[in-house]
Amino acid sequence: MSLVVFSVLAAASVIFALLMVFTKNPVHSVIYLILTFFAIAGQYVLLNAQFLAVVHIIVYAGAIMVLFLFVLMLLNLNTAAEPTQSGRWKLGAAIAAGMLLVTFVGVLKGGIQLRETLHHDPQVGLVQNLGRVLFTDFVVPFEIAGILFLATMVGAVMVGKRDVKI
Amino acid sequence: MLDVVKTIPIDYYVYLSSLLFCIGVFGVLIRRNAIVVLMCVELMLNAVNLLLAAFSTYLSDAQGQIMVFFIMVVAAAEAAAGLGILVMIFRNTKSTDIYSLDNLRN
Numbered sequence: 001m002s003l004v005v006f007s008v009l010a011a012a013s014v015i016f017a018l019l020m021v022f023t024k025n026p027v028h029s030v031i032y033l034i035l036t037f038f039a040i041a042g043q044y045v046l047l048n049a050q051f052l053a054v055v056h057i058i059v060y061a062g063a064i065m066v067l068f069l070f071v072l073m074l075l076n077l078n079t080a081a082e083p084t085q086s087g088r089w090k091l092g093a094a095i096a097a098g099m100l101l102v103t104f105v106g107v108l109k110g111g112i113q114l115r116e117t118l119h120h121d122p123q124v125g126l127v128q129n130l131g132r133v134l135f136t137d138f139v140v141p142f143e144i145a146g147i148l149f150l151a152t153m154v155g156a157v158m159v160g161k162r163d164v165k166i
Numbered sequence: 167m168l169d170v171v172k173t174i175p176i177d178y179y180v181y182l183s184s185l186l187f188c189i190g191v192f193g194v195l196i197r198r199n200a201i202v203v204l205m206c207v208e209l210m211l212n213a214v215n216l217l218l219a220a221f222s223t224y225l226s227d228a229q230g231q232i233m234v235f236f237i238m239v240v241a242a243a244e245a246a247a248g249l250g251i252l253v254m255i256f257r258n259t260k261s262t263d264i265y266s267l268d269n270l271r272n
Contacts, residue, residue, distance in 0.1 A: 010178075017189045033209065037212065044216075049219050049222070064242055084198070091223055092197045096193045104184035110178065112176055114224055122233070125228075129228055130231055133229065134232055137232075155247055156250035158245070
């Protein structure tokens with residue numbers, strides 16, 4: 001049963017990712033990428049990582065992709081006006097990406113020996129457990145992430161201002 | 167809840183993540199719109215996130231999921247800063263074509 005769900009979600013994510021790459025219109029690319037993200041969120045739910053699934057939907061589909069869509073609309077790029085790469089370049093890109101995939105699969109095939117967990121804990125991805133780990137073992141990285149956000153916010157505003165003398 | 171750990175080998179997640187990552191690489195190589203190139207980078211980050219979450223669940227170790235959380239934080243910051251830079255580039259060159267950015271080439 002879970003194998004069927006996994007297969008459907010995996011096929012959906014791969015198909016939508018390919019459509020995202022091959023669609024000419026950038027706005028359609030954004031929509032297909034959002035659908036890919038929903039399929040990946042389904043994988044998180046299947047892995048019993050509910051916190052990650054919710055955060056993934058909120059952050060990616062809710063914030064990042066809205067930002068992308070907003071910028072596309074702001075720059076008035078919602079037409080298929082993008083020039084395409086030459087055919088020889090596309091062939092080279094396909095060969096390069098395919099070789100990368102072959103390398104990954106060849107290196108990782110059958111070589112994964114997971115350590116035997118004696119009692120598998122299905123509660124590991126819930127909010128209670130993750131919050132405890134985040135605020136005990138990972139407090140310092142959490143605070144540094146806050147500083148990173150502040151720096152990014154200031155940087156984005158400074159870059160986006162029209163007449164700023166640096 | 168469905169019991170994923172018993173029924174799906176971890177190899178399937180490895181293959182799925184590799185495939186998504188390579189689709190992202192392919193998109194970065196063939197697209198010329200800089201915004202779509204950034205979106206393909208986001209897809210590659212998501213492939214890595216999925217693999218980290220899968221290993222975290224299979225090993226019952228919460229640290230992998232915390233790492234996914236931090237990758238999401240950095241991805242959000244990267245998207246905001248990158249799109250700010252792209253808006254500025256568009257204001258100066260009137261396009262988001264990556265080939266309009268070869269000023270340093272010669």
